[in-house]
Amino acid sequence: MSKTLLGRKIGMSRYFLEDGTNVPVTIVEAGPCVVTQIKTDEHDGYDAIQIGYEDVKPSRATMPIIGHDAKASTAPKRFHSECSTENIDDIELGQTLDV
Numbered sequence: 001m002s003k004t005l006l007g008r009k010i011g012m013s014r015y016f017l018e019d020g021t022n023v024p025v026t027i028v029e030a031g032p033c034v035v036t037q038i039k040t041d042e043h044d045g046y047d048a049i050q051i052g053y054e055d056v057k058p059s060r061a062t063m064p065i066i067g068h069d070a071k072a073s074t075a076p077k078r079f080h081s082e083c084s085t086e087n088i089d090d091i092e093l094g095q096t097l098d099v
Contacts, residue, residue, distance in 0.1 A: 004083040005030045005097060006053035032098040036072045036080060038088055048084045049091055052077030 007030035015023045037050035054077060058066055061076035069076045072094040085091070 004051070004081070005099065006033050006051060006079055006081055007031065008054070030099050032096050034069075034072060034074045034077065035091055035093055035095045035097065036069055036074065036077065038091060038093055039082075040088065046084065047086060047088050048082050049088065050080055050082045051097060052080050054078040 007028045010027045010029050013025050013027055015025050017023060031053070033051040033053045035049050036052040039046065039048040039050070041047050052069060052072075052074065055075045056078040058076055065080075066076050074094060
């Protein structure tokens, strides 16, 4: 499985090395993401999963998104992304992926 998670940028900070060098870093809140769809080679022509991140109120989501995420038994998600993977046997619909 590819190592993919969705996240949100929280801010910037700095990291100091032992020699005093300042390295700027980005702070990201990654996950938890929920598997909202599994695409198989037999049905879609390729192997991939779709993951969703960050719950949203149903009043702020569209009916297609609410129905799509309901198939995975999860609340509507704000962001969706598809990631390709070779081995989809270990993944289940509705599974939570976290750091």
